[in-house]
Amino acid sequence: MKFSESPVLELRLPVWRSRLILIAFAGAFFILLGRAVYLQGLNQDFLQAKGASRYSRVLEVPATRGKILDRNGEALAISTPVKSVWAIPEDVKVSGGELKQLAALLDMPQQELQKRLSATERDFVYLKRQLAPAVAERVAELGIPGINQSDEYRRYYPGGEVMAHVLGFTNTDDVGQEGIELAFQSQLAGKAGSRRVIKDRRGHVVEDIGSITAARDGKDLVLALDSRIQSLAYSQLEAAITQHRAKSGAIVVADVRTGEVLALANLPTYNPNNRTRLTGAQLRNRAVTDMFEPGSTLKPVTIALALDRGKVTPSTVIQTDPGWLTIGSATIHDAHPEGALTVEQVIQRSSNVGSAKIALGMPALAMYEMFEDIGFGTEPHLGFPGEAAGRVRPYKSWRPIEQATMSYGHGITVSLVQLVRAYTVFAHDGLLMPLSLIKLDQPPAGKQVVSRKTADAVRHMLELAVQSGGTAPRAQIMGYRVAGKTGTAHKLADGRYAHDKYVSSFVGFAPASNPRLVIAVMIDEPSAGKYYGGQVAAPVFAQVMAGSLRSLGVQPDAPMEPIELPPPGAEIKESI
Amino acid sequence: MARLNFLLLAILALCALGLVTSQHKARKLVAAHEREQTRARQIDVEWGQLQLEQSTWALHQRIERLARERLHMAMPEQQRVQIVQPGATP
Numbered sequence: 001m002k003f004s005e006s007p008v009l010e011l012r013l014p015v016w017r018s019r020l021i022l023i024a025f026a027g028a029f030f031i032l033l034g035r036a037v038y039l040q041g042l043n044q045d046f047l048q049a050k051g052a053s054r055y056s057r058v059l060e061v062p063a064t065r066g067k068i069l070d071r072n073g074e075a076l077a078i079s080t081p082v083k084s085v086w087a088i089p090e091d092v093k094v095s096g097g098e099l100k101q102l103a104a105l106l107d108m109p110q111q112e113l114q115k116r117l118s119a120t121e122r123d124f125v126y127l128k129r130q131l132a133p134a135v136a137e138r139v140a141e142l143g144i145p146g147i148n149q150s151d152e153y154r155r156y157y158p159g160g161e162v163m164a165h166v167l168g169f170t171n172t173d174d175v176g177q178e179g180i181e182l183a184f185q186s187q188l189a190g191k192a193g194s195r196r197v198i199k200d201r202r203g204h205v206v207e208d209i210g211s212i213t214a215a216r217d218g219k220d221l222v223l224a225l226d227s228r229i230q231s232l233a234y235s236q237l238e239a240a241i242t243q244h245r246a247k248s249g250a251i252v253v254a255d256v257r258t259g260e261v262l263a264l265a266n267l268p269t270y271n272p273n274n275r276t277r278l279t280g281a282q283l284r285n286r287a288v289t290d291m292f293e294p295g296s297t298l299k300p301v302t303i304a305l306a307l308d309r310g311k312v313t314p315s316t317v318i319q320t321d322p323g324w325l326t327i328g329s330a331t332i333h334d335a336h337p338e339g340a341l342t343v344e345q346v347i348q349r350s351s352n353v354g355s356a357k358i359a360l361g362m363p364a365l366a367m368y369e370m371f372e373d374i375g376f377g378t379e380p381h382l383g384f385p386g387e388a389a390g391r392v393r394p395y396k397s398w399r400p401i402e403q404a405t406m407s408y409g410h411g412i413t414v415s416l417v418q419l420v421r422a423y424t425v426f427a428h429d430g431l432l433m434p435l436s437l438i439k440l441d442q443p444p445a446g447k448q449v450v451s452r453k454t455a456d457a458v459r460h461m462l463e464l465a466v467q468s469g470g471t472a473p474r475a476q477i478m479g480y481r482v483a484g485k486t487g488t489a490h491k492l493a494d495g496r497y498a499h500d501k502y503v504s505s506f507v508g509f510a511p512a513s514n515p516r517l518v519i520a521v522m523i524d525e526p527s528a529g530k531y532y533g534g535q536v537a538a539p540v541f542a543q544v545m546a547g548s549l550r551s552l553g554v555q556p557d558a559p560m561e562p563i564e565l566p567p568p569g570a571e572i573k574e575s576i
Numbered sequence: 577m578a579r580l581n582f583l584l585l586a587i588l589a590l591c592a593l594g595l596v597t598s599q600h601k602a603r604k605l606v607a608a609h610e611r612e613q614t615r616a617r618q619i620d621v622e623w624g625q626l627q628l629e630q631s632t633w634a635l636h637q638r639i640e641r642l643a644r645e646r647l648h649m650a651m652p653e654q655q656r657v658q659i660v661q662p663g664a665t666p
Binding site: 064 | 606621624630632637659661
């Protein structure tokens with residue numbers, strides 16, 4: 001039968017019925033169209049993100065913290081990966097035996113472990129951080145469900161306590177907490193990157209999608225430190241502190257020509273690799289943060305000022321008889337009456353009266369400006385946290401007695417680092433060199449504080465001070481000419497000078513004909529009988545200077561003759 | 577006409593197969609690259625650990641102690657030391 005002959009066509013159905021169907025279909029079509037536009041046009045980004053999250057993963061690209069190296073490229077601080085073990089308490093299913101094994105591996109008491117694992121209200125507990133990879137592997141082998149591991153970095157310091165104060169340390173999150181680690185945190189810290197990848201069923205990365213943020217590893221930091229000199233300085237300081245039963249001590253070695261700090265050690269110290277039971281005393285970087293009254297080591301500054309202003313010449317005679325000087329209601333003393341001394345001898349024999357008389361001949365402003373120029377009262381800008389600026393009171397409030405005592409280092413406080421910096425002036429033709437902990441490519445520009453002639457004159461006086469007629473014959477070194485000054489000061493306790501507590505110090509440089517190194521030694525409260533800077537601090541200086549000059553291969557500038565020490569009892573005691 | 581269509585269909589099928597194989601190869605290469613990168617990181621870590629070990633063994637205090645105790649060495653006296661400057665005539 002043909003279609004045209006179909007009886008159905010004879011029925012003549014009403015037209016609205018076919019229209020209705022047409023409209024219904026058209027309506028459905030438009031709804032679908034609208035939905036398609038909505039999904040693919042308007043809502044596309046959201047849906048694509050949703051889809052991507054089903055197969056793509058963002059991976060973190062770890063970055064390592066920069067190494068710290070010494071000037072010869074020896075590693076002083078390195079980060080290496082360790083594991084941290086954590087648990088989801090709810091998921092942990094552990095048998096008694098396994099718990100015992102786990103506790104043994106993690107090196108913690110079983111009860112403590114049990115307590116952490118039963119803290120079901122928490123989703124995440126660290127069981128142990130910074131675990132050695134080998135141990136972590138054995139923990140993984142136990143295969144306890146709910147116990148996981150993640151990568152972390154831990155910083156190791158091969159030098160241990162020798163470099164502790166310079167380097168500082170980082171916390172468990174590898175963020176600097178002290179010393180160089182803190183000061184140069186932004187340079188050392190790496191920045192972890194990220195990448196978006198497609199992972200297959202087995203967890204393999206099959207494709208990189210989207211942009212990759214590259215990880216930026218921390219930059220390595222090359223310090224000015226010379227680890228040979230550092231370890232020599234540390235061991236000599238330690239020996240002296242033990243011998244003199246001192247409370248603490250510090251030593252700083254700097255290169256005169258560049259201002260680079262070659263060694264900086266403090267005692268007591270700590271092992272940065274094992275920081276349980278740390279005390280504040282151990283942590284203190286005394287050379288940088290502690291201020292002390294320097295005592296006689298400041299006399300050369302006063303004398304240099306007087307020479308520079310033309311007030312005196314090295315041979316001007318100062319009358320120090322009868323060995324004391326009364327200013328207002330106070331009296332200052334010399335250790336023993338010296339009579340008439342030349343300016344040179346005032347330094348050599350360390351006369352308080354002499355330096356006070358010279359100081360009182362100058363305006364307070366001039367002295368204040370000199371202290372400021374030579375860096376007292378301002379931070380040394382090494383970059384260390386908590387650098388002490390020292391204390392120099394404004395000159396307008398100085399009374400004459402204060403001006404007199406400041407001339408020999410009382411009533412003014414400085415840090416050991418500032419003292420080293422100040423002595424670069426005498427060692428480097430009147431130029432004050434900025435100190436640096438970082439190895440420099442070229443020496444920085446110094447600041448002319450006194451004339452070259454003055455610096456040479458003071459250098460000569462300092463050379464006399466370490467010869468047998470001076471206060472520090474024990475600072476002499478065979479083969480090298482040495483220049484330096486002792487300091488011995490009573491310690492301040494509760495606002496008064498304690499009569500049985502001293503700070504012994506020595507600052508000097510060598511070889512005197514062409515200075516290369518300046519070293520400052522400070523020993524706090526030597527209590528084994530000897531306390532003069534010339535007896536306690538000077539020998540440390542001599543040992544460290546001799547070893548350092550030898551290791552740097554500095555040409556000797558004196559004949560190789562045994563050094564002369566005055567007979568026992570005949571040593572010249574400096575005035576305190 | 578039909579013959580041309582069959583030809584195009586065959587080409588299309590070949591292209592599709594090519595796409596699949598090259599995608600597979602690309603993924604394999606990515607996985608290999610990934611492995612090598614992991615290895616590079618591991619080697620880097622190992623290098624750091626070796627450096628650490630070297631620094632620990634080469635500690636000055638340790639070397640000095642060994643030289644003194646095991647090898648019975650001593651620092652030469654200053655008189656016996658001569659410093660030679662490069663370029664200087666003896």
